[in-house]
Amino acid sequence: MSLHNKGTIPALSAWMAAALLAVTPAHGFDLQSGEPITINADSGRMDDTRGIATYSGDVVVTQGTTRLSADRVMLYRDEGELSRIEASGRPARYQQPTEAGKGETDAQALSITYASRDGLLILEQEAVIKQDGNLFRGDIIHYDTAQRVVTAEGTTREDNSKGRIEIIIQPRPQN
Structure with a gap:
């Protein structure tokens, strides 16, 4: 069977996109959520x-069940609101239960930035997002929530060529 059969590529693309979106966190830290943000650190x-x-x-x-761990975290506040979080570590790690509450999103990279106003999560250097056996790996991953x-x-190689990304999508459970 050829993947070029009418309807196969769009169906496959839609399925892959849905699976990839499922492995990303839906929201991050929010000062307006009603839940306190707790920070523990050496200094x-x-x-x-x-x-x-x-x-x-x-x-x-x-904050609630959302957790960020890193060697260093910078929080930026603008007009009383948390506008950006920058985390770095070996690796920095962001964990959050899925919206359905049946699993956890686990994102890690050497650098994680969350811009709350733009709803943009940026993972840089050795970036990986995992959820329920699905995986998305690259040097840079941007998620517009x-x-x-x-x-x-992918990574930029010494010859200035681009490396590759890796995506693993688990099959949907059969009813």
């Missing part, structure tokens, strides 16, 4: 004038 510095807080050393940020669009890039 911290808050510059209230600039709206920047920096935490270092085994940093763990939690508002538009539900995922883009990924």
Whole structure:
């Protein structure tokens, strides 16, 4: 059977897109959620004038069941709202239960940035997102939570060619 049969490519593309969107977190930390954000770290510095807080050393940020762990985390506040979170580590890790509550999204990279106003989650360097056996791996992964669009890039090699991304999609359970 050829993949070029009418309807096969669009159906496969739609199925892959749905599976990839399922492995990404739907939202991140939110000061308006009603739940407190708790931060544990070896050290911290808050510059209230600039709206920047920096935490270092085994940093763990939690809000409800959402968890971010990293070597260093910077929180940026603008007009009383959390506007951006930058985390770095070996690796930095973002974990959140799925919306259905039947699993967990586990995202990790050397650098994780969450821009709450734009709803953009950016994983850079050795980026991996896993959920329920599905996997999305690349050097850079961008997830627009508002538009539900995922883009990924492979690493740039020494000869300036692009590396590849890896996607593993588990089969849907049979009814």
